[in-house]
Amino acid sequence: MEKEKRTLCLESASLRVFNLLYITQPHLIEISGSCNGLVCVYDKWGESIYVLNPTTRWFRQLPQPRFHIFMQKATYTRETIIHNMPIPRLAFAKATMCDYKLVWLYNSDIYNSDAVRLSEGFTECEVFDFRANAWRYLDCTPTYRIFNDQSPVSTNGSVYWLTERYNGETKVIVFDLQTETFRLLPNNPASRSHPDHIDLCILDNRLCMSKRKRRTMIQEIWSLQETWIKIYTIDLRSCSSSWSVSGRVYSTWTRKHVIRPCTPVAILKNKEILLTHRYGKGLVKYDPQTNSYSPMHDHLFFYRGVPYFQSLISHI
Secondary structure, eight states, X not given: OEEEEEEEOTTTOOEEEEEEEEOSOGGGEEEOOOBTTBEEEEETTSSOEEEEETTTTEEEEEOOOHHHHHHHHSSSOHHHHHHHSOOOOOEEEEEETXXXXXXXXXXXXXXXXXXXXXOSSSEEEEEEETTTTEEEEOSOOOSSOBOSSSOOEEETTEEEEEEEEETTEEXXXXXXXXXXXXXXXSOOTTTTSOGGGEEEEEEXXXXXXXXXXXXXXXXXXXXXXXXXXXXXXXXXXXXXXXXXXXXXXXXXXXXXXXGSOOEEEEEOTTSOEEEEOSSSOSEEEEETTTTEEEEEEOOTTOOOOOOOOOOOOOOO
């Protein structure tokens, strides 16, 4: 069925809606981060994958990855995976001026039951080659299992994932898009936090970490510059369960939603920060001066916001 796409202009809060893609399982749809005005839209099982430009409405359908085959062969049923186990998400990023890459990193012990391709490590990685129109494996992959319930982020030629906890620490895996090699980020301010209390994001083209402090409702946002710098501290206890605007009640988030950290989407011109949440609906603005929240966009089927800048790119 066709899936409805919505774009929201932050300056005017105007909303643009159009139907574009055929998605076989729209209830499993995911969307990658924006890259030069392009986004990747796919379902979690890899059966439908598109790269598209929402401005020009150009799109390209891509072949299925091997990950889709592994999902079918896995010992888990579809119902078990959908309801009990998060499925690793796809990264879409720009490698060079004219080269884009899709990267799918996943834990091999769960999904890889292909006897020809049993991994000695802990992860498998598939990269999509747009010129060859085909997926290929990488031989050297991380020996740390990734935390599945996250969205990888990319900036400045690198892609980032959180690991599961090892010896009480959560690490950050870095993938260099040009050399196609992995490494660990040496230090991070959320290493002692559980990955379920951390979100990676990109703000002002810099890698950022958003973490909720243990046993509190205080969330910190750190930005990687020459060193890690804390740029926001948010008191989640001040998040209202509803707002009323022009007679309309917004039930965007409840306090149970903010048990997990909010995900920063963008910093606005007035230094307010735009937030979304993996389990809440809608977009919320947070004002650090007044420590208050206000609704930016509320929609019943809104689950994730992606920063997007228009372009006229119509082929890759």
